[in-house]
Amino acid sequence: xxxxxxxxxxxxxxxxxxxxxxxxxxxxxxxxxxxxxxxxxxxxxxxxxxxxxxxxxxxxxxxxxxxxxxxxxxxxxxxxxxxxxxxxxxxxxxxxxxxxxxxxxxxxxxxxxxxxxxxxxxxxxxxxxxxxxxxxxxxxxxxxxxxxxxxxxxxxxxxxxxxxxxxxxxxxxxxxxxxxxxxxxxxxxxxxxxxxxxxxxxxxxxxxxxxxxxxxxxxxxxxxxxxxxxxxxxxxxxxxxxxxxxxxxxxxxxxxxxxxxxxxxxxxxxxxxxxxxxxxxxxxxxxxxxxxxxxxxxxxxxxxxxxxxxxxxxxxxxxxxxxxxxxxxxxxxxxxxxxxxxxxxxxxxxxxxxxxxxxxxxxxxxxxxxxxxxxxxxxxxxxxxxxxxxxxxxxxxxxxxxxxxxxxxxxxxxxxxxxxxxxxxxxxxxxxxxxxxxxxxxxxxxxxxxxxx
Numbered sequence: 001x002x003x004x005x006x007x008x009x010x011x012x013x014x015x016x017x018x019x020x021x022x023x024x025x026x027x028x029x030x031x032x033x034x035x036x037x038x039x040x041x042x043x044x045x046x047x048x049x050x051x052x053x054x055x056x057x058x059x060x061x062x063x064x065x066x067x068x069x070x071x072x073x074x075x076x077x078x079x080x081x082x083x084x085x086x087x088x089x090x091x092x093x094x095x096x097x098x099x100x101x102x103x104x105x106x107x108x109x110x111x112x113x114x115x116x117x118x119x120x121x122x123x124x125x126x127x128x129x130x131x132x133x134x135x136x137x138x139x140x141x142x143x144x145x146x147x148x149x150x151x152x153x154x155x156x157x158x159x160x161x162x163x164x165x166x167x168x169x170x171x172x173x174x175x176x177x178x179x180x181x182x183x184x185x186x187x188x189x190x191x192x193x194x195x196x197x198x199x200x201x202x203x204x205x206x207x208x209x210x211x212x213x214x215x216x217x218x219x220x221x222x223x224x225x226x227x228x229x230x231x232x233x234x235x236x237x238x239x240x241x242x243x244x245x246x247x248x249x250x251x252x253x254x255x256x257x258x259x260x261x262x263x264x265x266x267x268x269x270x271x272x273x274x275x276x277x278x279x280x281x282x283x284x285x286x287x288x289x290x291x292x293x294x295x296x297x298x299x300x301x302x303x304x305x306x307x308x309x310x311x312x313x314x315x316x317x318x319x320x321x322x323x324x325x326x327x328x329x330x331x332x333x334x335x336x337x338x339x340x341x342x343x344x345x346x347x348x349x350x351x352x353x354x355x356x357x358x359x360x361x362x363x364x365x366x367x368x369x370x371x372x373x374x375x376x377x378x379x380x381x382x383x384x385x386x387x388x389x390x391x392x393x394x395x396x397x398x399x400x401x402x403x404x405x406x407x408x409x410x411x412x413x414x415x416x417x418x419x420x421x422x423x424x425x426x427x428x429x430x431x432x433x434x435x436x437x438x439x440x441x442x443x444x445x446x447x448x449x450x451x452x453x
Contacts, residue, residue, distance in 0.1 A: 007105035011452035017085030069152025077115030095415030108449025138262025139212040151384040164186035206386035215264030222301035227330040230358035304335040
């Protein structure tokens with residue numbers, strides 16, 4: 001890719017629609033607009049225009065918008081052609097733009113140019129993709145906050161405080177006899193504690209945003225005919241899985257995504273875990289164990305009338321260490337038991353047990369609340385969307401701040417090491433906004449964007 005090229009792409013979704021948009025970005029696009037439409041549009045005004053082929057024949061009619069540099073999304077000259085949303089006419093119009101010297105944009109290239117030209121930082125660029133991909137209203141609102149710069153401003157606030165402290169310590173390095181006086185005068189311990197608290201608050205908000213983006217993978221497991229498919233249908237609110245009294249009805253993992261308080265929960269209904277001679281069912285059971293290995297939480301369903309049997313204990317013995325689990329005592333309507341939640345302790349560790357009925361929905365709210373607890377969700381309106389790399393960078397910054405504190409608790413304090421740890425903490429935070437980012441990471445990030453964005 002060359003930043004000197006003029007790029008073009010269809011910016012609207014594939015398929016037919018009332019309106020289709022083609023976006024171009026490059027250097028001085030007024031001549032291209034003149035060749036395409038026979039007019040040079042006024043800046044930031046929608047003008048009715050005919051889009052014509054090289055021989056002058058009409059391709060389409062629509063609106064032409066011109067955003068001169070640097071007052072555009074990419075910081076370059078940007079043209080938008082708003083025509084009719086038919087796939088054929090949009091392809092014809094795009095081909096005409098390519099004939100006039102543009103090239104087809106790579107995925108995310110418009111956003112990448114906006115980042116490289118200083119119009120947005122890397123966290124805001126990622127928020128664009130997160131807003132497009134948002135699976136819930138809560139995720140969309142959080143992504144919009146990040147796109148508006150809330151996450152970046154929080155990171156820049158921490159960076160400014162680190163910079164001020166670094167300035168003080170760097171200035172004091174020329175006066176080694178005054179190390180202790182510097183620490184007291186600069187209130188180094190107090191500043192570090194304030195940084196640690198603010199960083200913890202940002203990490204908590206980012207962690208909630210990460211949860212909104214990725215959700216929680218929850219596997220339903222257990223013996224055949226204990227009600228796994230019924231519970232999936234109950235949580236999903238519709239018939240996603242076939243339910244019969246015949247053991248082994250579910251032969252493969254069934255996936256369904258639901259929302260609880262805006263958090264996507266990816267529910268996987270697995271084949272009943274048992275010994276079987278049926279080859280198809282055995283393949284389904286093998287897939288079930290693979291899903292369990294990737295799960296964030298597991299719901300082990302048992303019949304409330306029978307309790308945890310030897311076969312269920314065999315399943316518990318094979319679960320990955322540290323996997324959160326809930327034992328579901330299903331069919332309480334048949335067992336004559338009330339819905340309830342209680343802690344359960346056995347040789348396989350601690351778990352929560354919930355008694356419910358998937359058929360009558362008794363106790364379902366107890367399960368929903370427990371899933372939110374496992375997810376670590378706390379209702380908040382100031383969450384901003386975040387990614388795993390953001391959380392890693394925040395964790396690294398926190399580790400460097402703790403290391404910096406340790407260097408000035410020595411006698412005499414090691415101010416050179418203190419300054420270095422502060423620099424590393426600032427570098428970690430800069431990776432979030434893109435101030436310190438390797439080119440190969442940029443390629444990975446923007447390659448996952450939509451073409452035209």
